[in-house]
Amino acid sequence: MQELRKFVSLVQRNIKTFFKDKMIFFVSMITPLVMLVLFSTFLRSVYVNSIKDICAAFNMVADNKLLEGFAGAWLISSILSVSSVTVAFCSNTVIVNDKTEGNLNDLLISPVRKTTVSLSYYASNFAVTFIVMFGVLVVGFIYLGIFGWHIPVGDLFMILIDMVCAILFGTLLSGIIVNCFISKQGVASAVSGLVSSMYGFICGAYMPISQFGKGLRDLLACLPGTHSVCVMRLHFMSGYINILAEKGLPAEGVKALKDGFDANLYIGGKYIPVGVMYGVLLGACAVLLAAYVLILYLKGKRMH
Amino acid sequence: MREPEYIIEIENLKKYYKTVKAVDGISFKVKRGELFAFLGVNGAGKSTTINVISGILRKDEGKVEVCGYDIDKNSAGARQKVGVVFQNSVLDKKLTVYDNLKYRANLYGIFGEQFKSRLNCISDMFDLSQILKRPLEKLSGGQKRRVDIARALIHKPELLILDEPTTGLDPKTRITVWNVIEKMRKEENLTVFLTTHYMEESSVADYVVILDSGKIVSQGTPHKLKSDYSSDFLRIYKNIEAAEKYFSSKGRNCKRVHDRLEVEFENTEQISEEIKLQPQLFTDFEVVKGDMDNVFLKVTGKQLKDV
Secondary structure: OHHHHHHHHHHHHHHHHHHHOHHHHHHHHHHHHHHHHHHHHHHHHHHHHHHHHHHHHOOOOOOHHHHHHHHHHHHHHHHHHHHHHHHHHHOOHHHHHHHHHOHHHHHHOOOOOHHHHHHHHHHHHHHHHHHHHHHHHHHHHHHHHHHOOOOOHHHHHHHHHHHHHHHHHHHHHHHHHHHHHOOOHHHHHHHHHHHHHHHHHHOOOOOOHHHOOHHHHHHHHOOHHHHHHHHHHHHHHHHHHHHHHHOOOOHHHHHHHHHHOOOOEEEOOEEEOHHHHHHHHHHHHHHHHHHHHHHHHHHHHHOO | OOOOOEEEEEEEEEEEEOOEEEEEEEEEEEEOOOEEEEEOOOOOOHHHHHHHHOOOOOOOEEEEEEOOEEOOOOHHHHHHOEEEEOOOOOOOOOOEHHHHHHHHHHOOOOOHHHHHHHHHHHHHHHOOOOOOOOEHHHOOHHHHHHHHHHHHHOOOOOEEEEEOOOOOOOHHHHHHHHHHHHHHHHHHOOEEEEEOOOHHHHOOOOEEEEEEOOEEEEEEOHHHHHHHHOOEEEEEOOOHHHHHHHHHHOOOOEEEEOOEEEEEEOOHHHHHHHHHHOHHHOOOEEEEEOOHHHHHHHHHOOOHHHO
């Protein structure tokens, strides 16, 4: 019980330390927002035209606001998926600072278990990433509200679940990398930058993976990050797709839209059901969690 | 239960980093309630020893008992009774003094009302009431140091480890820090384990251990160390030319310092003999006893201030 209270106190301390550093908070929050602005400025019209073309191929002329909303939903789901990893890396600043500035030693001289300290870093990282992403989600919803809101309550709930799964994945991945390889702020920033620029392409968030070659498409479709993006897309876009279907888009058109915008995922031409996508994502989280615990255990044994 | 006489007992402590012998088989004991000084140049093994005692580092060999706890068997028990002031402040710069003290106190199982009561006490002791709401990064060096020591004492430890606590502080703050530590020693029978670069701080210690290249090269009370190792110095302010010629001819170590001549003697008796032999040279002079700087130089061959 006492150890649990210490754990809660450490988590509070880590979260407060993160949010008191206005610069780090600003950077972690501004990155997804900048992406949103860049996406909507430079790519929105490309995607709207692409959706228009698909609809036109099935002799349907869709309402422009609906198409804008559809493109917006695609963009927001992409940004949220990428942010689950990039923000997680950014919010690891607290542990990296504690390591470099010696604050970690000040925690370790107290009668608290090392595993409690390590788990508190993970828990606070999860909480910070969730808070920042929730802020981004709210901004995204406002954006969709402006361009056209068609997300049913059920999907809204699923989006929150998708976000939690994505954060679980992102925080575990970043936690392992930071614990294993990073003890300097400069390295942390470099890795964060590298991940930010690469991850969006790897998980198909910056460009639909349906546009890549078959080999690359199959390779990317095997990665858990891609599954995270796909489930998020599905729940963001299904409301819009249903409206399009109601307005006369045939089943082939719906499939073409879903395939073209990664709401459907295929490996080797075989369709991957949503349940399997969750399975892959949560399975990856379980593997990462096991690796994280193992690393903490080995580091504890080998410590210093 | 009767408390053990020694608060730290270390036997044959070894800590190696690959081929570097950071601490190489040292043994010493620290009596409860005393001010214990640990001297050595950078890299002598002081911080490694402190880190082993405070539970940050794992030792390679030897036995370490802190506050009656064998750190191999009950490290947490020992950590509950030890407070550490690190060389550099390791508190959270963005958080307020209050938050820093609260979160650190929580780690020792001090919550709620118990924390408030302890905070009031420590706040009075270190005059923190005006700065409790201020972020640590906005404080002056002296204020930060006071907070560091307050943090180390928030859980009423029996042993306070001070790793060069006054390095970089102005003289006034150094005096303030030492006054507080002295007060704590008297009022709470606190044992203080000190490493310092300031020899005048070590000279007021009850016991001194000098460490060099991971080994203990000498130990004892400051008085004993001075008697064993330090020289006495004769300072002559008049007839400097003649005095220098005379003492140089006798093979004495002479040094001109500003307006005086400084001559080194093994002990005060030798100076008395010279006064009797050459009274004309002693019209304006003084005799200065050797200090801990001198002891350190003699024992290690190194100047502590220069490192």
